[in-house]
Amino acid sequence: MPRFSPASALAGAFTSDAARRLPLTESEFLAMYARTAGPLAGYLRRLTGDGALAEDLLQDAYIRFLSVGRLPDADEHRKNYLFRIATNLARDHFRSARRRESIAAPAADPAAPAQADGRDVWRQLARLTPRDRELLLLAYVEGLTHQEIAEVTGLMRASVRPLLFRARQRFARVLRHAGLAPDAIASRPR
Amino acid sequence: MTPIICPRERDVRDAAASGRWPADLAGHAERCDVCRDVRLVTSALATTSAPPPADVEPRALFACARHVRRINVESRISFIVTLTQAVALIGAAALLMSWVSWAEVVRVWSAAPGRNAWIFFTAGAGLAGALGLSRWLREEQ
Numbered sequence: 001m002p003r004f005s006p007a008s009a010l011a012g013a014f015t016s017d018a019a020r021r022l023p024l025t026e027s028e029f030l031a032m033y034a035r036t037a038g039p040l041a042g043y044l045r046r047l048t049g050d051g052a053l054a055e056d057l058l059q060d061a062y063i064r065f066l067s068v069g070r071l072p073d074a075d076e077h078r079k080n081y082l083f084r085i086a087t088n089l090a091r092d093h094f095r096s097a098r099r100r101e102s103i104a105a106p107a108a109d110p111a112a113p114a115q116a117d118g119r120d121v122w123r124q125l126a127r128l129t130p131r132d133r134e135l136l137l138l139a140y141v142e143g144l145t146h147q148e149i150a151e152v153t154g155l156m157r158a159s160v161r162p163l164l165f166r167a168r169q170r171f172a173r174v175l176r177h178a179g180l181a182p183d184a185i186a187s188r189p190r
Numbered sequence: 191m192t193p194i195i196c197p198r199e200r201d202v203r204d205a206a207a208s209g210r211w212p213a214d215l216a217g218h219a220e221r222c223d224v225c226r227d228v229r230l231v232t233s234a235l236a237t238t239s240a241p242p243p244a245d246v247e248p249r250a251l252f253a254c255a256r257h258v259r260r261i262n263v264e265s266r267i268s269f270i271v272t273l274t275q276a277v278a279l280i281g282a283a284a285l286l287m288s289w290v291s292w293a294e295v296v297r298v299w300s301a302a303p304g305r306n307a308w309i310f311f312t313a314g315a316g317l318a319g320a321l322g323l324s325r326w327l328r329e330e331q
Binding site: 022026029030033034037042046055058059062063065066067121122124125136137139140141143161162165168169171172175176180 | 194195203204207224226227228230231232234235236237238239245246248249251252254255256258259262
């Protein structure tokens with residue numbers, strides 16, 4: 001049985017109304033979830049290389065997104081804000097994983113795509129740093145502009161271009177080194 | 191020095207993602223260092239398909255977010271209320287002490303038999319009171 005305390009009773013009286021006021025209504029949230037869950041899940045899955053972890057981070061990201069006091073007005077900004085929260089959660093995970101010395105490698109994902117080339121690319125992607133992966137996925141999978149990438153990653157807009165360039169160069173080098181030449185991938189029908 | 195941007199980079203990215211290559215763009219992507227990398231990276235990432243989340247129920251997420259928000263707001267307000275209570279308690283104690291005639295207390299005290307025992311008793315009671323108060327404040331938070 002919960003213990004009565006004047007402080008919590010008073011707090012409850014103050015908050016019962018305020019707590020109900022989330023920044024979105026349920027129907028607005030469901031519509032937004034339908035629009036963003038697929039891309040966000042894909043982003044987190046590629047970023048972490050772990051399906052279960054990506055799903056956990058996805059849920060955390062939505063809960064944190066709804067727990068903030070005020071959201072940006074425009075839909076695109078809301079989406080970028082959600083991606084920013086998810087990116088920060090993934091960074092926290094990588095940081096604590098590094099402390100535990102057990103970083104999850106994307107190649108270890110048992111549910112990775114079945115095609116040989118897909119698996120190879122997942123493996124090569126895992127060799128990059130988390131920041132390189134973030135930049136490449138946001139630019140070349142999500143199709144975000146440099147300004148939007150800056151919003152999501154917290155980098156300065158002017159820094160995005162050179163960092164993205166270097167990440168792209170590194171990944172291209174890794175792919176070529178692994179024998180994943182342009183003709184082997186680019187001309188493959190999807 | 192290798193250029194780090196190309197004005198056609200975005201077109202190349204879109205073409206690589208969709209798999210539809212206009213003839214001139216394909217030729218450009220072969221010649222341009224930047225676009226060659228863009229094409230390779232975009233095409234490679236396009237092969238890493240990820241299935242949509244299966245076990246997530248958005249309505250449950252919404253309910254959970256509402257609960258989390260309620261807890262957050264409650265704990266913030268609870269802290270303010272507890273702090274106010276502590277300040278009020280200390281103020282009341284200070285008020286009570288201001289009513290005491292300290293000169294009389296010292297006179298009675300110095301004449302009292304077993305004075306040292308009283309000193310220890312008062313110090314112990316004060317310490318216990320302070321510990322109890324701090325523990326109560328911690329619990330309230």
